[in-house]
Amino acid sequence: MEKHLTPIKSLTGAIKVPGDKSISHRAVMFGSIADGKTTINGFLTGEDCLSTISCFRKLGVNIQQDNDKVTVEGKGITGLQPSSEELYVGNSGTTIRLMMGILANTTFRSVLTGDESIAKRPMNRVTKPLKQIGALIEGNDSGNKVPLHIQGGRTKGIHYPSPIASAQVKSAILLAGLKAEGTTYVTEPSKSRDHTERMLEAFGVEVDEKGLTVSVAGGQELKGTHVEVPGDISSAAFFLVAGAIIPNSVITLKKVGLNPTRTGILDVLRDMGADITYQNVNDEASEPYGDLIIKTSSLKGAVIEGDLIPRLIDEIPIIALAATQAEGETIIKDAHELRVKETDRIATVVNELKKMGADIEATEDGMIINGKSLLKGASVQSYGDHRIGMMLSIAACIAEGETTLSRSEAIAVSYPSFFDQLNKLSQA
Numbered sequence: 001m002e003k004h005l006t007p008i009k010s011l012t013g014a015i016k017v018p019g020d021k022s023i024s025h026r027a028v029m030f031g032s033i034a035d036g037k038t039t040i041n042g043f044l045t046g047e048d049c050l051s052t053i054s055c056f057r058k059l060g061v062n063i064q065q066d067n068d069k070v071t072v073e074g075k076g077i078t079g080l081q082p083s084s085e086e087l088y089v090g091n092s093g094t095t096i097r098l099m100m101g102i103l104a105n106t107t108f109r110s111v112l113t114g115d116e117s118i119a120k121r122p123m124n125r126v127t128k129p130l131k132q133i134g135a136l137i138e139g140n141d142s143g144n145k146v147p148l149h150i151q152g153g154r155t156k157g158i159h160y161p162s163p164i165a166s167a168q169v170k171s172a173i174l175l176a177g178l179k180a181e182g183t184t185y186v187t188e189p190s191k192s193r194d195h196t197e198r199m200l201e202a203f204g205v206e207v208d209e210k211g212l213t214v215s216v217a218g219g220q221e222l223k224g225t226h227v228e229v230p231g232d233i234s235s236a237a238f239f240l241v242a243g244a245i246i247p248n249s250v251i252t253l254k255k256v257g258l259n260p261t262r263t264g265i266l267d268v269l270r271d272m273g274a275d276i277t278y279q280n281v282n283d284e285a286s287e288p289y290g291d292l293i294i295k296t297s298s299l300k301g302a303v304i305e306g307d308l309i310p311r312l313i314d315e316i317p318i319i320a321l322a323a324t325q326a327e328g329e330t331i332i333k334d335a336h337e338l339r340v341k342e343t344d345r346i347a348t349v350v351n352e353l354k355k356m357g358a359d360i361e362a363t364e365d366g367m368i369i370n371g372k373s374l375l376k377g378a379s380v381q382s383y384g385d386h387r388i389g390m391m392l393s394i395a396a397c398i399a400e401g402e403t404t405l406s407r408s409e410a411i412a413v414s415y416p417s418f419f420d421q422l423n424k425l426s427q428a
């Protein structure tokens, strides 16, 4: 689908961004393998999370979904049933990688596959540790690419030093560890998002954390519960940057998730000089949340690297846009992981922003951006990557002239109401 976008004078008003994608996936997955019923409020109805529901239905789980309210009739950790069809995860890396951990607990064989983007993404990062735990996995490129065939075996706890800070890898291993003999440990090079750890605890599982090592003892069961999903900070990020760079703007983003493993974007934007304030913060919830108010700001460049990267990995495309409007240079490094997301996000961000006149260069593990560029409307594309599509739509709001965005439908993967909310704020 092609979208024609024109500049916006200001953004004002309040919105509630949709539910957190990482938490929505996990609520359905953990509810499915729990004993008893799980209710979810604030579920993200984006395509990725609908893929998760569809896969668990194929495994025999009864799931009712009414907009953002979901009820899951849990089957227990050994109660999933074989699917006669392939499990199709669409565009969702989180679905396939976490499901592999769960399927390592089954006695039957399942086949997992996905769209053209999933077909390119590396799965060795999970097949390798899961094989060590005892799962039987086969697939293209020695188990690195879909379709993947997976079956549980005699699983035994391992201690896995993960070469990358990845919540998908950590979660897949911990989930496989739930039924393994002994204890399963994962050590990361730096801390990735901890939604799995927090939610397993809410489902009654004991999770141990010592520094960068997380572990679960095998033989634990999950008990169905209620999950309240806060707004997705990765979706809010597009409006945080839009509010900062579009003149005369003041926006309130309500009930945004503020889990410290996800708030790197707030640290960076404040460091760059953005005027952000917090209201109604609830730190007590298993997943903290609060309202964020952002005003038009004069930004300056920043260096973004190291342990901060996993705390804002999905926000780098929109941070790159903010950097094009900042005074001075922004350097993003240690972000090699961007190369294996829905697209190679270093290449797609740099290519498309260059078409709009940005001064931006790719490096092997990041990018270098010189700010204060006057962006011009251009013909750009999302390459089927939701976050690239949204970043370019916000770029179009400040560009001179019209921008044509092709493959804009990809945005529905994580933010189906994105254009409605953008319109609402720009008309207010």
Ligand SMILES: O=C(O)C1=C[C@@H](OP(=O)(O)O)[C@@H](O)[C@H](O)C1
Pocket: 021, 022, 023, 094, 165, 166, 167, 168, 169, 171, 192, 193, 313, 314, 337
């Ligand atoms: O666990 C999750 O929910 C996610 C983890 C991150 O991926 P990695 O685990 O590959 O870093 C992130 O990029 C993705 O959008 C969601």
Ligand SMILES: C=C(OP(=O)(O)O)C(=O)O
Pocket: 021, 048, 091, 092, 093, 094, 095, 314, 341, 342, 387, 414
């Ligand atoms: C990388 C992302 O998701 P996933 O890995 O689940 O496809 C994302 O949403 O930016």
